[in-house]
Amino acid sequence: MKSISVLVTAFAANCAVATAHHPSGSLVARADAPFPTIGTAAWHQPTYQGCYNDSGTLKLNTTRLNTQQTMDFGHGPEKDFGVSMGNCQGWCTSANQTNPYKVFAMSEGSECWCGSEYPPLSSQTEIKNCNIPCSGYNLDYCGGTELWSVYNLGYPGVVHSKPKTSSTSAASSSTAAAKTSSISSAVSEPTVTTTESILPDDSEKKGKSNTAGIVAGTVVAVVVVLSAVGGVFLFMRRKRNKEIEDEHRRNAAVNAFVGKPPSTSDGMSMADARLDPVLVQRRLSDGSIADNQDYSRRILRVTNA
Numbered sequence: 001m002k003s004i005s006v007l008v009t010a011f012a013a014n015c016a017v018a019t020a021h022h023p024s025g026s027l028v029a030r031a032d033a034p035f036p037t038i039g040t041a042a043w044h045q046p047t048y049q050g051c052y053n054d055s056g057t058l059k060l061n062t063t064r065l066n067t068q069q070t071m072d073f074g075h076g077p078e079k080d081f082g083v084s085m086g087n088c089q090g091w092c093t094s095a096n097q098t099n100p101y102k103v104f105a106m107s108e109g110s111e112c113w114c115g116s117e118y119p120p121l122s123s124q125t126e127i128k129n130c131n132i133p134c135s136g137y138n139l140d141y142c143g144g145t146e147l148w149s150v151y152n153l154g155y156p157g158v159v160h161s162k163p164k165t166s167s168t169s170a171a172s173s174s175t176a177a178a179k180t181s182s183i184s185s186a187v188s189e190p191t192v193t194t195t196e197s198i199l200p201d202d203s204e205k206k207g208k209s210n211t212a213g214i215v216a217g218t219v220v221a222v223v224v225v226l227s228a229v230g231g232v233f234l235f236m237r238r239k240r241n242k243e244i245e246d247e248h249r250r251n252a253a254v255n256a257f258v259g260k261p262p263s264t265s266d267g268m269s270m271a272d273a274r275l276d277p278v279l280v281q282r283r284l285s286d287g288s289i290a291d292n293q294d295y296s297r298r299i300l301r302v303t304n305a
Contacts, residue, residue, distance in 0.1 A: 047152045104153055
């Protein structure tokens with residue numbers, strides 16, 4: 001009997017171990033599986049940091065359901081063995097070599113997240129809330145629904161990220177305040193709407209008046225320029241006419257002095273009687289003017305009345 005009981009106990013233990021390591025995503029963790037305890041971050045060793053209901057700045061690295069099928073998760077074909085604490089640690093360690101991640105976390109039982117900050121401290125909740133077994137190893141707890149089991153990758157001094165809810169609440173409060181102010185202004189001050197409806201008319205009137213002013217100014221400027229041009233033209237024409245009249249008077253005076261009608265040409269035309277061939281022969285008998293006299297000036301003649 002004693003040997004039989006030993007065999008039964010050994011068989012039960014083997015069954016429990018086989019169940020715990022069975023690669024099936026539908027398995028449930030054993031009832032006596034202990035929850036991890038929060039530890040102090042130390043160099044080069046992972047330590048549990050608690051259960052959080054906010055991912056903070058963490059980024060999703062991969063999702064694996066332990067389908068036992070060969071799939072491509074972004075690094076070439078590999079077999080899907082699900083998510084476990086050890087797997088997630090390895091993925092986050094090798095994910096960013098230039099700027100290594102300092103934190104990893106599991107969620108929903110099949111998600112692995114990586115980052116360099118813990119989620120906001122205000123989002124930390126009870127450890128027992130992260131109670132979904134990992135899809136790759138059901139003795140590990142991989143968070144819960146909208147819950148993250150967070151671990152430190154071996155870097156002391158990691159800080160918590162700022163809560164997202166603060167900006168969300170501030171935005172919602174500002175939105176509510178804006179809605180409240182707009183509603184109150186619309187109800188208590190209906191004249192504001194009237195004022196706003198009048199402002200476009202005033203602006204339109206101002207725009208029209210400005211346009212009319214510009215057009216009027218342009219017309220006045222054109223009129224002034226044309227008047228100036230016309231004035232200059234009339235002045236030059238009058239000056240030219242005066243010069244012609246003066247020249248005509250001079251010609252008439254000279255011709256009157258010589259005794260010949262004024263010429264119609266613009267230039268001065270004077271005919272000396274001494275150049276007439278007929279008068280050259282008859283100059284002495286006809287009483288032609290003497291050559292030794294200066295006739296450039298008028299001669300005063302005295303006659304008997």
